[in-house]
Amino acid sequence: MSKTLPVAALVLNALVWGISWWPFKQLQAAGLHPLWATAVMFGIATVVLLLWRRGAVRSTLGHPGLWGLALAAGLTNISFNWAVTAGDVVRVVLLFYLMPAWSVLLAWWLLGEKPTALRLAQLALAMAGVALVLLPPDGALQRLATGFGLTDALAIAGGAGFALTNILLRRLHKAPDDARALAMFAGCLATALVGASIGTWAGAWPGLPAPTLPWVALVCGMALLFLAGNYGLQYGAARLAAGTTALVMLSEVIFASASSVLLGQAQLTWPVVVGGVLILTGALLSIRQTSAHSPTP
Numbered sequence: 357m358s359k360t361l362p363v364a365a366l367v368l369n370a371l372v373w374g375i376s377w378w379p380f381k382q383l384q385a386a387g388l389h390p391l392w393a394t395a396v397m398f399g400i401a402t403v404v405l406l407l408w409r410r411g412a413v414r415s416t417l418g419h420p421g422l423w424g425l426a427l428a429a430g431l432t433n434i435s436f437n438w439a440v441t442a443g444d445v446v447r448v449v450l451l452f453y454l455m456p457a458w459s460v461l462l463a464w465w466l467l468g469e470k471p472t473a474l475r476l477a478q479l480a481l482a483m484a485g486v487a488l489v490l491l492p493p494d495g496a497l498q499r500l501a502t503g504f505g506l507t508d509a510l511a512i513a514g515g516a517g518f519a520l521t522n523i524l525l526r527r528l529h530k531a532p533d534d535a536r537a538l539a540m541f542a543g544c545l546a547t548a549l550v551g552a553s554i555g556t557w558a559g560a561w562p563g564l565p566a567p568t569l570p571w572v573a574l575v576c577g578m579a580l581l582f583l584a585g586n587y588g589l590q591y592g593a594a595r596l597a598a599g600t601t602a603l604v605m606l607s608e609v610i611f612a613s614a615s616s617v618l619l620g621q622a623q624l625t626w627p628v629v630v631g632g633v634l635i636l637t638g639a640l641l642s643i644r645q646t647s648a649h650s651p652t653p
Contacts, residue, residue, distance in 0.1 A: 359595075359596060361591075362591060362592040362595040362596050363592065363596070363604055364592075365587075365588035365589070365591045365592040366588060366589065366592035366593070366596070366604040366605060367604060367607060368584065368585060368588040369585040369586070369588040369589040369592070369605070370604065370605050370606075370607045370608040370611060371607075371608075371611050372581045372582065372584070372585035372588075373436075373585065373608050373611075373612075374449075374607070374608040374609070374610070374611025374612040374615065375611055375612070375615050376437070376440065376578070377440040377441065377445045377448075377612060377615075377616060377621070378615065378619070378621075379574050379577075379578050380393060380437055380440060380441040381441055381621070382571075382574060383441075383571055383574060383575065384441050384442075386565065386568070386570065386571040387562060387565040388564070388565060388571055388575075389552060389555065389561040389562070390434075390437045390438045390441040390442070391434055391437075391438060391548050391551045391552035391555060391561075392548075392552045392556075392561075392563070392564055393437070393575060394433055394434055394437045394544060394548035394552075395545060395548035395549040395552050396564075396575050396579075397575055397578050397579040397582060398433070398541050398542075398544040398545040398548060398579070398582070399545050399549075399579075400575070400576060400579035400580075401541050401579040401580070401582055401583045402538070402541045402542055402545050404579070404580070404583060405534070405537060405538055405541055405583065406538070409534040409537075409538075411534065412532075412534040412535060412537070412538040413538065415531070415532045415534055415535035415538075416534075416535040416538045416539055416542075418535070419528065419530075419531040419535055421524070421527065421528050421531075422528060422531060422535060422536065422539035423539070424524055425521065425524045425525065425528060425536065425539045425540060425543065426539040426540065426542055426543025426546070427543055427547070428517050428520040428521040428524055428543070429517075429521050429539070429540035429543045429544055430543035430544045430545075430546060430547030430548065431513070431514075431517040431547055432514050432517035432518045432520075432521055433514075433544045433547070433548065434544070434547050434548050434551055435510045435511070435513045435514035435517060436448075436452055436510070436511070436514035436518075437548075438507075438510050439452070439507045439508075439510035439511040439514060440511075440612075442506070442507050442510075443505070443507030443508070443510075443511070444507075444616075444621075444622050444623065445612055445613070445615075445616035445621050445622045446612065446613045446616055446617070446622040446623075446624065446628060446632070447489055447507075447508070447511070447622070447628060448507060448508075448510075448511040449511075449608065449609055449612040449613065450485070450489055450609070450628070450631065450632045450635050450636075451486065451489060451508055451511035451512050451515065451635075452511045452512075452514050452515040452518070453515060453606070453608075453609060453635055453636065454482050454486060454512060454515045454516075454635060455515040455516070455518045455519045455522075458515060458516040458519035458520075461479075478638040479638065480638075481634050481635075481637050481638040482634065482635050482638035484631075484634050485630075485631040485632065485633070485634030485635035485636075485637075485638065486512075486631065486635065487631070488627045488628070488630050488631030488634065489627065489628055489631035489632065489635070490504055490508060490631075521540075533587075533590050536590065537586050537587065537590065540586065541583075541586070592604070603640075606636065606640075609632075609636065
C-alpha cells in the first residue's frame with residue numbers, strides 16, 4: 357500500500373497545528389482570549405462532527421474510558437493554545453515537544469513499560485535541552501528558574517497532556533475513530549469553556565466580544581481545519597508504523613518555527629537552537645526505539 361496519502365494526512369495535521377499560533381494571536385488582538393477562541397472553535401467542530409457522524413454519540417457512550425481521553429485532550433489544547441498565543445512561538449513549541457520524554461514516564465506508570473537505557477538517555481537529553489531553552493539571556497545558571505514563566509509552564513503541561521493523550525489512544529485503540537474524535541473535541545470544548553468562564557468571572561480577561569465577520573470567519577475556518585487535522589492524524593497513524601508517525605509529526609516544529617521567525621514573532625538565539633536540537637534528538641531517540649519494536653502495518 358502506498359504511504360503517500362497517510363504521510364500527507366499527518367503533514368496536514370502538523371501544518372494545522374504548526375501555524376495555529378497566527379490565528380490565535382489575531383483573535384487575541386480582536387479581544388478573544390485563546391480559551392474563549394478554543395471553546396468556540398471546538399464547539400463548532402463538535403457540532404459539525406455530530407451532524408456528519410450521527411452514530412458517534414452512541415459509540416462514545418459505549419466506551420467509558422474515553423472520558424479520560426476527553427480530559428487529556430482538553431487540557432492539552434487549552435495549555436498549548438494559550439501558551440502559543442501569549443509566548444514566544446519557537447520556545448513554546450520546543451517545550452511542548454518534551455512530549456516523548458513525558459511518554460517515557462507515563463508509559464512506565466500507566467502501561468508498566470520499564471524504561472531502557474536508551475529511554476533514560478532520551479530523557480536526559482530532553483531535560484538538558486529544556487535547561488538551555490529556559491536559560492536567561494545573560495546565561496546565568498543560578499537564575500534559571502527566574503526565566504520560567506506562565507507560558508513555559510503551559511507549554512510543558514500541554515506536552516505532558518499530549519503524551520497522556522497518545523498513551524490513552526493506545527489503550528483505547530478498539531474504540532471507533534468517530535468515538536475517539538468526538539471525545540477529544542467534546543473534551544476540548546468542555547475544558548476550554550470551563551476555563552474561559554472561570555477566568556472571565558474572576559476578572560482575568562473579558563468575556564466573548566461582540567461578533568464581527570472577521571473573527572467569526574477565522575474561528576469557523578480554524579474549526580474546520582482542526583476537524584480535518586484530527587481525521588488526518590487518525591488516518592495516517594492507523595496506516596503507518598508508530599515511529600514513522602512520530603517522525604512526520606515533528607514537522608510541526610519546522611512549520612511553527614519557520615512561520616513565526618519569518619513573521620517576526622520569535623527570536624532564535626544560540627541557547628534556544630542548541631536546546632531545541634537536544635530536545636528533538638531526544639524525540640528522535642524515542643522514534644528509533646518505537647520503530648524497533650513496532651511492526652509496519
